[in-house]
Amino acid sequence: MQVTTQEASRPATTTGMKITKLTENIGAEVTGIDLRQPVDADTQKFLYDALVEHIALVFRDQKFNPGEYLSAVSIFGTVMPDESPKNRLPELPLISQISSLSKDREGKRVMTGERWHSDHVNHQRPPKFTCLYAVKLPDSGGATNLANTREGYAALPDAVKKRVEGMKTANVIIGSASKSVNSDRRAWQAESPPDPVIHPLVRTHPDVGTKALYFHPNKVENIVGMEPQESQELLEELTEYMVKPEFLYAHQWRLGDMMIWDNRSAFHRASFDYDINQHRLLYRTLVEGDIPH
Template sequence: MAHPSINPLSETFGAEVIGLDLRQPITAEIIGLLNQALLDNVVLVIRNQDLTAQEFRDGMANFGEPMLQHRAHFRLPECPDVSRIVNRENMRPASMWHTDHTNHQRPPKATILYARKLPASGGDTCFANMYDGLENLSGGTRARIENMITINDMEPDSPSYSDQDRAAYDQGVRHPMVRTHPETGKKALYFHLTKAMGIEGMETRAVRPFLEGLLDQAIKPKNTLRHHWTLGDVVICDNRCAMHRADPNFDQAEERLLWRIILKGDRPV
């Protein structure tokens, strides 16, 4: 099996993978190379894939163990490890910076998106490198957040969660604001803007403005990457050191459908 080529997408992070067919068995050596490339680059774009849901799931299982996503309604019946991300059925593009599923004790280490239907223009997914995001904070802010704990729940105003989803997954989970990546050992800023409903020791009404202020300091053009989708792209994001958002700047009369897999992660520390 020929080695795929891995090319940087920017000066700071992100890489594209060319010459890999996720339908085919992948050697342990190449899986090792790809996993290292994800650790080094934070975001990987694997081009030109033509996959059924099961092939997508099985290909991604080379990177880790898929975990069930909390919106049961959007899981594919034929392959429940794959969920739909769509601007239909009470779901809207997640346009705020976040990392996925922080209302879980062990949030996913990676999110993987596969474009299925795209609007004629727009609908990009944007990524932010949060190792650099932490470095971008002022010394005073960094000292203030070093031991902060966020309290995470499902967004109370989102109609995309069913009562059953909330009963299973809405549990006020606590996570460190600064986490240490379990594989690279580096620290990153870690929170979900709309799921961090509280911060220990902070008045509730102060939380959202505080988090928005952190994003203003942390996320700069230099540590962001904009992915303009082409059908066939599979994008893997390391959730332990990156945030992402969907750009809602597209015609909502058009359907934008991505398939998503998330991979089991560690408890953040």
């Protein structure tokens, strides 16, 4: 493991904190900081910059109650609610629950997030960051996988880059040609059909100017000017270019881990390789973002 370049310019208040890369291209581990304690403005900026640089930060050994968790995430920006009220924690609705035990309205286990995606892209201002905190874990498996979408974009052949230049996605709750089997979302969309929200297929990071692929295949109704099925095929092709081992990080959870990542530079997907009769519970929070451009 390699200590990062940020070390030289760190604020004095972060003495004892250590940031170590988890892989060459994505992810860093932060140890030696208790996020229940207040942080000053310099430390806040240092952590934000580290998150943008490394795309994901894993804070080890945190001991949060829900309120403390919410305060810790707020270091990185303003927390926004999950679009699905059903997932929200009753006592603190800005936190949502990702639970292996949750069921849809037909009583079936809900397995969401199995495909590479970015969160809440059907919103005008999708979340810039997504954060998870491990509350209950299965004996093994259940990793959260991240992919570096700026490297994914850079790796596209020139002809593909040219082809996707200027393309826009039309995003809804669940795309008509998507592979999602989430019956709750289909019912929800049928009850109140949304106006599609348009976003660039390749977005530019507002802080650092890097370009990255940007979509959620289940939420794309179509790429503007293309049919839904044809759109899904192109998204699958783009995903194939991106998911090279050197652009990926699989986070194997330990209790006390908080992982936050930058949706403007990363896709994520869940692993369903664990015993689903064991309870896996993560608290999720979303940090408000800008309109993608």
